[in-house]
Amino acid sequence: MGIFLLIFLTAGITTIALTFGNEKVQSIAPNVGNQREEFSKLYSTYDTLKKQYYKDVEDSTLLNGAINGMVQSLDDPYSDYMTEKEAGNFHQSISSSFEGIGAEIQEQDSKIMIVSPIKGSPSEKAGIKPNDIILSVNGKSLQGMSSTEAVTHIRGKKGTKVDLMISRGSGSDPIKVTIVRDTIPIETVYAEMLPDGIAKVQVTSFSENTEKELRTALEKMKQEGMKGLVLDLRGNPGGLLDQATKIASMFVPKGEVILQVEDRTGKKETFKSENNGEFKAPLVVLIDKGSASASEIVAAAVSEAADVQLIGEKSFGKGTVQTAQDFKDGSNFKYTAAKWLTPKGNWIHKKGIKPDIGVSLPAYANLPYISPDKELKVSTSSAEVKAAEEMLKAAGYNPGNTDSFYDQKTKSAVQKFQEDNKLEVTGTIKGETTIKLMGTLREKILKNDTQMKKAVEVLKNEVK
Incomplete structure (x- = not known):
């Protein structure tokens, strides 16, 4: 069977x-x-x-x-x-949309950890990063909660605010992040034609219509003269396996193994590509620490069964299979029933997939969130000040030493930033200035996407 x-x-x-x-x-x-x-x-x-x-x-x-x-x-x-x-939240999550902050979480060591924010979601715009730990929601500690229990506190109606206390990295001070909940549509494929016939297609999760979305996007890119493809799976926390196997089949030769599933007795079920030869262009795939589960299945499949190069950072590392069971009263439980293996039989659980070409984003891409409610001014000394100084420096403004101390040079840099962006010139960082500074940094990260640049460079050599 x-x-x-x-x-x-x-x-x-x-x-x-x-x-x-x-x-x-x-x-x-x-x-x-x-x-x-x-x-x-x-x-x-x-x-x-x-x-x-x-x-x-x-x-x-x-x-x-x-x-x-x-x-x-x-x-x-x-x-x-x-x-x-x-x-109910569990089942709603596979529908076309839901209301919340738009972030994938999991319980790890009795803590609630961000796997990845969803592209374009309130959590992404607020600067939430993979591996962030949510310490509390609206003052309620999440310590010891399951992920599904934590979701009941994090989710809420569109337009309502939720305060998250976030820990990022060892030794860092917790930061308060206020997010306005919104409708999170499950739109999963974003395509863009870059110069020299290089198409960039980002798949943010594997939902019910992802394969159709991807086929439509690839056809559009083909009509625009696609010579090579960068498939971007960064920040993709997973989704429906049938979508992942169909997408992997687009790039893996027919009959080649896509993945194996092994139960407690060691019995394995093998899934093979049903490729009909529709995609012929050179391909590279981008992964990072937010790439998990189904996206790791696709990445491993194209890497081991189609010799496609992986570029970026080591993936998240989720290699187990869960089964979900509903009870008559509407409750539910899920448990790990098996593990999945790569085409060559590798188990990536808690290890992740190492890219063929390792490329990190610039250091400023990992700067912590600064709460717009917090005022930073002359004589302030804190981790937030250091982050703001790093942001100013990355944006092209000279705050002097990035030493966590808000001095006159920092104030001058802030004033210049405010003038250039038509903000009220106060010399302090708060409210609109904070939001604009973080938005400017986000735009710079997108423009200076070192991982994407490397992928394009590799493809250009292949399409010549």
């Missing part, structure tokens, strides 16, 4: 749902009771709490807690129990 896999882009993590043939996974309540001695402690605890706890406790509270405890005991960030509300 064949295995059919779906990698869901969830609000918490990129997961894989697993079914066998056409059979649906259904919840089965085994007849345990007194027939199973190992459950005696569980039932004894339940009975004691129901009869002797100092106040009434709902049956559902105790049962949900018991299930949640079993799943948490696995110490696996990809296995999780979801209440009805959390399960």
